[in-house]
Amino acid sequence: xxxxxxxxxxxxxxxxxxxxxxxxxxxxxxxxxxxxxxxxxxxxxxxxxxxxxxxxxxxxxxxxxxxxxxxxxxxxxxxxxxxxxxxxxxxxxxxxxxxxxxxxxxxxxxxxxxxxxxxxxxxxxxxxxxxxxxxxxxxxxxxxxxxxxxxxxxxxxxxxxxxxxxxxxxxxxxxxxxxxxxxxxxxxxxxxxxxxxxxxxxxxxxxxxxxxxxxxxxxxxxxxxxxxxxxxxxxxxxxxxxxxxxxxxxxxxxxxxxxxxxxxxxxxxxxxxxxxxxxxxxxxxxxxxxxxxxxxxxxxxxxxxxxxxxxxxxxxxxxxxxxxxxxxxxxxxxxxxxxxxxxxxxxxxxxxxxxxxxxxxxxxxxxxxxxxxxxxxxxxxxxxxxxxxxxxxxxxxxxxxxxxxxxxxxxxxxxxxxxxxxxxxxxxxxxxxxxxxxxxxxxxxxxxxxxxxxxxxxxxxxxxxxxxxxxxxxxxxxxxxxxxxxxxxxxxxxxxxxxxxxxxxxxxxxxxxxxxxxxxxxxxxxxxxxxxxxxxxxxxxxxxxxxxxxxxxxxxxxxxxxxxxxxxxxxxxxxxxxxxxxxxxxxxxxxxxxxxxxxxxxxxxxxxxxxxxxxxxxxxxxxxxxxxxxxxxxxxxxxxxxxxxxxxxxxxxxxxxxxxx
Amino acid sequence: xxxxxxxxxxxxxxxxxxxxxxxxxxxxxxxxxxxxxxxxxxxxxxxxxxxxxxxxxxxxxxxxxxxxxxxxxxxxxxxxxxxxxxxxxxxxxxxxxxxxxxxxxxxxxxxxxxxxxxxxxxxxxxxxxxxxxxxxxxxxxxxxxxxxxxxxxxxxxxxxxxxxxxxxxxxxxxxxxxxxxxxxxxxxxxxxxx
Numbered sequence: 001x002x003x004x005x006x007x008x009x010x011x012x013x014x015x016x017x018x019x020x021x022x023x024x025x026x027x028x029x030x031x032x033x034x035x036x037x038x039x040x041x042x043x044x045x046x047x048x049x050x051x052x053x054x055x056x057x058x059x060x061x062x063x064x065x066x067x068x069x070x071x072x073x074x075x076x077x078x079x080x081x082x083x084x085x086x087x088x089x090x091x092x093x094x095x096x097x098x099x100x101x102x103x104x105x106x107x108x109x110x111x112x113x114x115x116x117x118x119x120x121x122x123x124x125x126x127x128x129x130x131x132x133x134x135x136x137x138x139x140x141x142x143x144x145x146x147x148x149x150x151x152x153x154x155x156x157x158x159x160x161x162x163x164x165x166x167x168x169x170x171x172x173x174x175x176x177x178x179x180x181x182x183x184x185x186x187x188x189x190x191x192x193x194x195x196x197x198x199x200x201x202x203x204x205x206x207x208x209x210x211x212x213x214x215x216x217x218x219x220x221x222x223x224x225x226x227x228x229x230x231x232x233x234x235x236x237x238x239x240x241x242x243x244x245x246x247x248x249x250x251x252x253x254x255x256x257x258x259x260x261x262x263x264x265x266x267x268x269x270x271x272x273x274x275x276x277x278x279x280x281x282x283x284x285x286x287x288x289x290x291x292x293x294x295x296x297x298x299x300x301x302x303x304x305x306x307x308x309x310x311x312x313x314x315x316x317x318x319x320x321x322x323x324x325x326x327x328x329x330x331x332x333x334x335x336x337x338x339x340x341x342x343x344x345x346x347x348x349x350x351x352x353x354x355x356x357x358x359x360x361x362x363x364x365x366x367x368x369x370x371x372x373x374x375x376x377x378x379x380x381x382x383x384x385x386x387x388x389x390x391x392x393x394x395x396x397x398x399x400x401x402x403x404x405x406x407x408x409x410x411x412x413x414x415x416x417x418x419x420x421x422x423x424x425x426x427x428x429x430x431x432x433x434x435x436x437x438x439x440x441x442x443x444x445x446x447x448x449x450x451x452x453x454x455x456x457x458x459x460x461x462x463x464x465x466x467x468x469x470x471x472x473x474x475x476x477x478x479x480x481x482x483x484x485x486x487x488x489x490x491x492x493x494x495x496x497x498x499x500x501x502x503x504x505x506x507x508x509x510x511x512x513x514x515x516x517x518x519x520x521x522x523x524x525x526x527x528x529x530x531x532x533x534x535x536x537x538x539x540x541x542x543x544x545x546x547x548x549x550x551x552x553x554x555x556x557x558x559x560x561x562x563x564x565x566x567x568x569x570x571x572x573x574x575x576x577x578x579x580x581x582x583x584x585x586x587x588x589x590x591x592x593x594x595x596x597x598x599x600x601x602x603x604x605x606x607x608x609x610x611x612x613x614x615x616x617x618x619x620x621x622x623x624x625x626x627x628x629x630x631x632x633x634x635x636x637x638x639x640x641x642x643x644x645x646x647x648x649x650x651x652x653x654x655x656x657x658x659x660x661x
Numbered sequence: 662x663x664x665x666x667x668x669x670x671x672x673x674x675x676x677x678x679x680x681x682x683x684x685x686x687x688x689x690x691x692x693x694x695x696x697x698x699x700x701x702x703x704x705x706x707x708x709x710x711x712x713x714x715x716x717x718x719x720x721x722x723x724x725x726x727x728x729x730x731x732x733x734x735x736x737x738x739x740x741x742x743x744x745x746x747x748x749x750x751x752x753x754x755x756x757x758x759x760x761x762x763x764x765x766x767x768x769x770x771x772x773x774x775x776x777x778x779x780x781x782x783x784x785x786x787x788x789x790x791x792x793x794x795x796x797x798x799x800x801x802x803x804x805x806x807x808x809x810x811x812x813x814x815x816x817x818x819x820x821x822x823x824x825x826x827x828x829x830x831x832x833x834x835x836x837x838x839x840x841x842x843x844x845x846x847x848x849x850x851x852x853x854x855x
Contacts, residue, residue, distance in 0.1 A: 580719045627801075628800055
């Protein structure tokens, strides 16, 4: 009896040991031995690639070096940034203006580097704002937002800002079908099918200056456009958009927009659309949208409200748009470097369909349609399909390419990256991500010329990967080496906001693009610049007081100001006189109701201050500029509202009576 | 008579000397390289025949910390006359070809050497003046109130390492001097043996 009991215990113990030894080993084993060496960039050495990562709900863009994962900069775009004064200084406020006024925040999802001949050219990077539909252009010589254009007739600007192969256009498809601004908008929500429409914007980009202009919009059936990519090479002239909610549900989309077996990838012949526009088929519609541009010589943003947009009804023109059925609410829409293969990733599909551009053109020629969707021809699935990747994983989202005939697709649900052969559609390798990867990026991975050495996966969930930081944990990026047959995990690094799409380019391409070091003060055309201490002054205009101030290591001019009164509206127009690299100065005033200014060499910026208390108010430089940074400061005397203390200002002369003899 | 005439080679070399003098007008003569932890890329002061060049604005911006006077081309009479001197040297070199007399060449070499010595003394004088005439109210009191860059070679000045050497134009002048010396040597010493 006793023996049997002991035996039973032994059997149970052995059994459970066997079972637990079958459990897969933890993720620590996924890193190969030389990973540390591969990502180590010695102090003072440069990284090999720039990685531009969308900031998600932070509204900004972050810049990292690869392979080290070191963050170098956060570029403010759609959200105010107290650190740099973006959205706080008088000059930058117009950059965040919209048709409904100043908006301090947005959700930044996708980035796209400008291209020439389908190759990354390192001039600009475009960014989308998801919530209040906008597209921004960031100048990569300055790492500064140069332009923001609002998109009318749009809501949830998700399928943007993707570009054509010579940056002819940036496109932006609406995520939400909504009645156009020119349609009657005050309608019952459950009249989606009749009243809701979707618009896709084509924004022309000037070849030299990069200036954007909303060229035209396509009016389309009310669906949700999700992502897009331009054709390239042979498919240049076409654009591809995934769309879901072809069910046109307006409530409980989770269920109601997941009913149909297939939604669509929409192919847009934009060259054809251009022809129709030229032929005058577009209709000018009334709307309102802001177009904000930054001027590097006046150091000032200007916001212009535009009131018209050219709309082309794609449902009426039968040969602009074609729909390719694509399984289960497709998300990513990626075109391989040759331009032949279009990969659609159905979020709920158990396979990845790959479409052939040649087959699509043939099918369109033969009018091989299975019907139409609100006037837009629907091509037969089998006529346009190159093939399907079978059992690749669960929840495919996005695909990038290495230029060697391989595609890499992320899987949110099964939390992995899968490498597969574009031609044979065979799965070649798979690696886990930690955890639930969204987008991925290969340097140049959506262009004609991928650089294909690294792959970065951007994860939504990190759980146990980092030291805990309360309820909200960091999001992360993971770097993989893809130079060999097998993908190798090299590094984890945290990111700001939530990273969505990202771009990467060889360091030399950006570094040698003519990086700006200083703003030439001779070219400073700010209307209230002081180009030297002799030009500084304080001018009262009624309640308004304009202070023309300069800063140089290590003093302000003037640094003693009297005659300011409670209730005044004071504007400090401050010029940084430095003409040397890496010598910005900051400016802050006690109890100023706004953020600091951070002013680059040769730049002028303005801080508005409304003193409400009598007393002496100090101001100082906030950027440790020199050995005498702590001395870089000054005083303002604030007198009562009715006081008759005259305006006076000085530097170095306003000494105490005891010193004047 | 004939023994004082110049050989064809010497004449060619004289023309070359003239060209070197002219050439030196278009490139910087002297440079002072400055390195500091804050300036890993280095700062450079370049002295041309007619102006101060290089990062002079940045250096002037830094001078106030130690109370050194700022550098301005118009404060140095040398930049007004140096182009004429080098122009004259070039002209003399060419005229010597026609004068065709080795004693004249020797005389010119002596003049040039004297000029170089004078220029060196003048450069030292300015270095001394700027390095010692420091504003006593400046934020940083330099130990010994002396911040004099080296006449030639390297010297550490607080956080800056200063390296004073000829620039392209200076090397051209050195070349001109060597050529003149070679002509004189050839004409006086080796003439008969050739």
